[in-house]
Amino acid sequence: MPWAVVTGGSRGIGAAACRALAEEGFDVAFTWHTNDAAACVTAQAIRDAARQSRCDRVDMGSLDEVAAWAGAVAEELRPQVLVVNAAETFRGALESHTPDVVRRILDVNVVALVELARHIAPALAASGAGAMVTIASMNAVRGSSNSVAYSASKAAVLGLTRSLAVELAPRVRVNAVAPGIIETDMNAEPLADPDTVAAVKRSLPLGRAGTPDEVGRLIAWLVGPAASYLTGGMIAADGGGLAVFPVS
Numbered sequence: 679m680p681w682a683v684v685t686g687g688s689r690g691i692g693a694a695a696c697r698a699l700a701e702e703g704f705d706v707a708f709t710w711h712t713n714d715a716a717a718c719v720t721a722q723a724i725r726d727a728a729r730q731s732r733c734d735r736v737d738m739g740s741l742d743e744v745a746a747w748a749g750a751v752a753e754e755l756r757p758q759v760l761v762v763n764a765a766e767t768f769r770g771a772l773e774s775h776t777p778d779v780v781r782r783i784l785d786v787n788v789v790a791l792v793e794l795a796r797h798i799a800p801a802l803a804a805s806g807a808g809a810m811v812t813i814a815s816m817n818a819v820r821g822s823s824n825s826v827a828y829s830a831s832k833a834a835v836l837g838l839t840r841s842l843a844v845e846l847a848p849r850v851r852v853n854a855v856a857p858g859i860i861e862t863d864m865n866a867e868p869l870a871d872p873d874t875v876a877a878v879k880r881s882l883p884l885g886r887a888g889t890p891d892e893v894g895r896l897i898a899w900l901v902g903p904a905a906s907y908l909t910g911g912m913i914a915a916d917g918g919g920l921a922v923f924p925v926s
């Protein structure tokens with residue numbers, strides 16, 4: 679069976695993408711960073727779907743680790759699909775955005791993505807049905823307080839997604855998914871606040887946060903034959919947040 683490669687498959691959206699890809703018939707190789715117990719749960723879910731799994735610890739902030747892992751999976755697995763999902767966020771006011779903070783976020787969320795694509799794209803192209811999905815964010819297209827570096831990194835993800843889609847066509851399709859607010863560890867703190875939950879209910883047409891599985895299934899659909907004419911696009915998985923006029 680074809681291999682799909684997913685970064686940050688131990689938790690949240692990445693774990694859901696691994697499960698959905700396995701259900702669609704892919705063998706799945708994924709990375710984790712700090713949470714080996716969660717990685718084991720994802721690996722078991724892939725095996726429960728009767729697919730092979732491989733998981734490796736990689737810090738996306740270490741370009742040496744990223745390059746070594748990407749080179750290895752490209753050569754050994756010849757994957758058809760790459761999902762670049764792992765990312766770090768930093769919440770803080772402008773004055774706390776020191777150059778080290780900004781560089782770390784850009785290294786993990788942008789430079790590592792390019793490095794992964796650089797090593798793995800040739801295998802995707804050779805597979806005959808290559809597809810890549812990047813994970814942007816509503817922060818790529820909307821402003822919010824306390825997220826200067828994260829927003830910059832996600833806007834960069836959209837830009838490089840479009841350019842990769844052009845450069846790698848027609849052999850590899852490249853699309854971005856832009857989640858709104860999804861129930862993952864990244865949002866555990868805000869979603870524990872009843873005021874935030876009430877604001878989500880009030881402001882989003884669908885009236886709730888999304889689940890990781892809702893995004894994971896979208897990712898699996900995007901790399902499959904039903905999305906064969908889509909490349910260079912961004913699909914918002916945001917409960918309608920981008921569509922609604924803020925004071926309507």
Ligand SMILES: NC(=O)c1ccc[n+]([C@@H]2O[C@H](COP(=O)([O-])OP(=O)(O)OC[C@H]3O[C@@H](n4cnc5c(N)ncnc54)[C@H](OP(=O)(O)O)[C@@H]3O)[C@@H](O)[C@H]2O)c1
Nearest residue numbers: 686688689690691711712713737738765815859860862864
């Ligand atoms: N949740 C949302 O509402 C939301 C909204 C917009 C965009 N997104 C984007 O969706 C993607 C997934 O987010 P999530 O909410 O699912 O996050 P999450 O639940 O916090 O999971 C993050 C995943 O990335 C891995 N990871 C984090 N830092 C890493 C690093 N430096 N090196 C390697 N792996 C690292 C984690 O590994 P360990 O588990 O091993 O630590 C974990 O598997 C991200 O690109 C995020 O920016 C999320």
